[in-house]
Amino acid sequence: MWLLAGCGRESFCAAAVLETRRSTQIANPTTLARMNQSRECAVRRQGAFARRSASVLVALSVAACTEHGITNPNPIPTPANTHPGFDTSIYPGDAAMSVWVKPSSPYEWVGYYLAAPCHRDPSWMGKRVTLTAMGWGLAVLFVGQQTFDGVPDIQLPPVFDRVAPTGVDSLPRARAGIMVPPTEAELQSGAVTCSRTLLTTEQGSADAIDAVTKTASEGFPLGTVIYLDIEHMDAIPASMDAYYRAWVQQVLADGRFRPGIYVHKANAAAIYEGVRRAYTDMNASGSAMFWITSSTGFSIDKSPQEVGFVWASVWQGMYEVTQTWNGATINIDVDVADMSSPSSP
Structure with missing residues (x-):
């Protein structure tokens, strides 16, 4: 015929x-x-x-x-070396995660937020066994001190679509300055956990100990990569350099896990160099893993290196988009990685 x-x-x-x-x-x-x-x-x-x-x-x-119940069929066949994933601040629930895992959605892995100074929500904690049993790869995130004051407001619903048009780089919520400021009681008691005043070498070491302790308590294997989340900065102050370098060196000194860095493309080259010096000062071999965020030119069928750095292992490029797969709707940031579980040893 x-x-x-x-x-x-x-x-x-x-x-x-x-x-x-x-x-x-x-x-x-x-x-x-x-x-x-x-x-x-x-x-x-x-x-x-x-x-x-x-x-x-x-x-x-x-x-x-x-x-067959897939509201958003995946329009892009992804290459073998490209692994789509997503991250979202609050755990979506077991029911949603169980119906989103690939092949029900394009996503193979998910960001795993530890309770941290600038991310107090503990909803991901205790979910490692459940998620790995479902088939999810994981990327462990620790949101440390930032150059702003206050905790990012992860409870706010999305108020607009943050998918940037081609050639325009947008920023996730925390980069846009939507924060919950410290309360008067916190200020008076000294209980503030997220503040630019805490960007010190001592706090970097203390936060690294907190990160490795929580990663171990969650049952992650030796060699797991912990990504320190560093939000976008117009300029990188010396205090931030001191903080993240101390964090990296303390993770290296502990020896159980490996340091990784989540950073905006605009700050990536400078922080990559700072991390390299931290390794050199410790006489440590290897290098940290880098998770770069930038919406410009992003697509889930691209490799992380196409963000513009050959040393990028993960690329985050879509912010606060709402997607539905198998009847479950989640508001997410979309990423691609060069491995199916970006924190794997």
Whole structure:
């Protein structure tokens, strides 16, 4: 059926074949011109049919996905070395996570937030065994001290779509300055946990001990990568340099886990160099893992290195997008990694 449709009509095909056979015997210019026109017509008809067939197949695929309960069928086949994941501040619940794991969604791994100075919510804690049993890869995150005061407000619902148009780099909520300031009681009691006044070498070491202790208590294996979350800065103060370098060196000195850094593209090169010096000062081999955030040019079928750095292992590029898979809706940031579990030893 496809072959007949490709020629258009059976009689047209017969005529084209007849003209071809005669071409070896007839040298008349008029006949040759007619024969060439017939061939061109057949080629055009075949191309049009192929395009129509491809459109039908795509439509059938989308319909099949929707019929089986996938609201947002994945439009992009991801390469073998690209592993989509997502992160969201508050744990979505076991029911949602169980129906989102690939192949029900495109996502293979998820960010695993430790309770931390600038991320007090503990909802991810205690979920490692549950998530790995479901088949999720994990990326351990520790949100340490920042250059702002107050804890990012992770409870606010998304108020606008943060997917940036091509060529424009947007920022996640914390980078936009949506924070819960310290209460008067916290200020008076000295119980503030997230403040630029805590960007010191001593606090960097203390927060590293906190991070490795919690990672161990969650049952993560030796060699797991812990990503220190450093939010976007217009300029990197010396106090931040002192803080993150002390954090990295304390993780190295402890020896149970490996340091990683989550950082905005605008600050990435400078912090990469600072981390490299921290390794050198410790006479440590290897290098930290880097998770770069930037919305410019992002797609889940790209490799992390396409963010612009060959040393990037993870790329976060879509912020606060709401997606539904298998009937479960979650507000997420979207990432790609060069491994299916970015914290794996």
